[in-house]
Amino acid sequence: AMNDIVVLNDASIIVDNDGIIAAVGPSSEISEKFKDATFEKEIDATGRCVIPGLVDCHTHPVYAGDRVQEYRMKLEGATYMDIHKIGGGIGFTVRHVAQTSEDELLALTKPRLMTMMRHGTTLADCKSGYGLVTEQEIKLLKVLQRAKKEVPLDIVMNLLAAHSVPEGYTADEATEMIVKEMIPKVIEMKKEGKLDVELIDAFCEKNIYEVAQTERIMLEGKKNGLGINFHADELSALGGAEMGARIGALGMSHLECISDKGMRLMAEHKSVAILLPTTAWIMHLTPPPARKMIELNVPVAVASDYNPNAYCMSMPFVMNLSCILMGMTMNEALVAGTLNAAASLGHSDMYGSLEVGKFGDMLILDAPQWEHLFYRISDEPILKVIKKGKVIDF
Numbered sequence: 249a250m251n252d253i254v255v256l257n258d259a260s261i262i263v264d265n266d267g268i269i270a271a272v273g274p275s276s277e278i279s280e281k282f283k284d285a286t287f288e289k290e291i292d293a294t295g296r297c298v299i300p301g302l303v304d305c306h307t308h309p310v311y312a313g314d315r316v317q318e319y320r321m322k323l324e325g326a327t328y329m330d331i332h333k334i335g336g337g338i339g340f341t342v343r344h345v346a347q348t349s350e351d352e353l354l355a356l357t358k359p360r361l362m363t364m365m366r367h368g369t370t371l372a373d374c375k376s377g378y379g380l381v382t383e384q385e386i387k388l389l390k391v392l393q394r395a396k397k398e399v400p401l402d403i404v405m406n407l408l409a410a411h412s413v414p415e416g417y418t419a420d421e422a423t424e425m426i427v428k429e430m431i432p433k434v435i436e437m438k439k440e441g442k443l444d445v446e447l448i449d450a451f452c453e454k455n456i457y458e459v460a461q462t463e464r465i466m467l468e469g470k471k472n473g474l475g476i477n478f479h480a481d482e483l484s485a486l487g488g489a490e491m492g493a494r495i496g497a498l499g500m501s502h503l504e505c506i507s508d509k510g511m512r513l514m515a516e517h518k519s520v521a522i523l524l525p526t527t528a529w530i531m532h533l534t535p536p537p538a539r540k541m542i543e544l545n546v547p548v549a550v551a552s553d554y555n556p557n558a559y560c561m562s563m564p565f566v567m568n569l570s571c572i573l574m575g576m577t578m579n580e581a582l583v584a585g586t587l588n589a590a591a592s593l594g595h596s597d598m599y600g601s602l603e604v605g606k607f608g609d610m611l612i613l614d615a616p617q618w619e620h621l622f623y624r625i626s627d628e629p630i631l632k633v634i635k636k637g638k639v640i641d642f
């Protein structure tokens with residue numbers, strides 16, 4: 249049903265004092281129904297259009313040190329794995345993060361989150377993942393916990409426990425450490441109200457974490473109440489999607505190399521495929537089979553994958569690439585960057601569409617039709633970002 253969107257002409261939306269949508273519909277009906285109400289603020293969007301706030305369901309915003317030098321190497325022919333093997337890539341960022349304090353990381357992260365908002369994102373999955381060992385991963389989660397209070401963006405914290413194998417460990421030893429030490433510690437802090445972690449993630453890939461190791465980590469997270477949402481089948485067809493669908497993953501990301509069986513199982517178990525066109529584009533990968541997924545009824549979401557490898561914080565650009573590189577229709581891309589993205593995080597009850605009872609998160613576009621949002625490449629017509637009924641100041 250990704251093409252079924254409703255466009256109302258001449259509509260009004262009412263958001264209540266709790267930031268929840270109280271009414272949405274034709275202006276004449278709403279005016280009549282609320283004729284005796286007084287409003288704290290009214291916004292006239294005549295001639296413009298209003299769409300749901302965008303949901304970026306895969307980002308890695310807490311890091312230090314840029315990787316522009318690696319970008320150059322990739323353009324000159326190096327692959328992601330070539331760089332990984334010589335200690336670059338995730339390893340480079342992990343070394344920088346280890347030398348950066350929590351306060352410094354927070355100072356780096358907050359403007360990134362505000363940039364995401366300026367591009368229309370109102371809810372984001374934010375992963376840890378550049379710590380690899382317990383103490384460092386907790387440092388990253390604490391940064392996100394503080395950012396949640398200091399930035400108006402809504403954040404779903406995702407413990408990316410197994411992003412790469414830490415130095416001095418084998419993948420088996422690291423799996424053991426994550427299951428026996430890292431997850432219990434994070435869960436203990438969650439129970440004490442110190443970390444609102446909701447999801448668990450891993451990089452399930454050949455020579456990183458194999459399917460069995462990833463499964464063990466995911467199940468340990470699930471047992472402790474975390475939603476499963478991990479990187480699968482990006483650079484090789486390992487069978488991550490099949491495993492994830494079977495164990496009830498809310499979503500799996502990348503999937504450039506997913507098998508037909510993986511797609512059928514994801515459709516059957518309603519696992520959301522989180523596609524990341526920026527990564528495929530930058531790394532010259534064959535993009536994931538979005539059309540085939542949609543035909544097979546896999547719910548498809550798209551996300552920026554913002555990280556030092558894929559430096560993009562703009563969901564409108566991601567949605568443009570979804571159409572151009574992956575053959576999605578504009579309606580499908582809109583749903584993929586809003587409602588389906590929210591579903592992949594377990595939050596479609598409150599986010600992702602303009603419906604009564606959901607948060608009043610929306611964008612006012614200075615454009616006569618919503619399609620201008622990703623038609624106007626790199627100059628998005630976002631006039632206002634509204635979060636729970638309040639206009640965000642930038």
Ligand code: NIG
Nearest residue numbers: 337338451527553555556557
């Ligand atoms: O989703 N594939 C693994 N993780 C990230 C990249 C992280 C990095 O290179 O720093 C991704 O693309």
Ligand code: FE
Nearest residue numbers: 306308479553
């Ligand atoms: Fe990622």
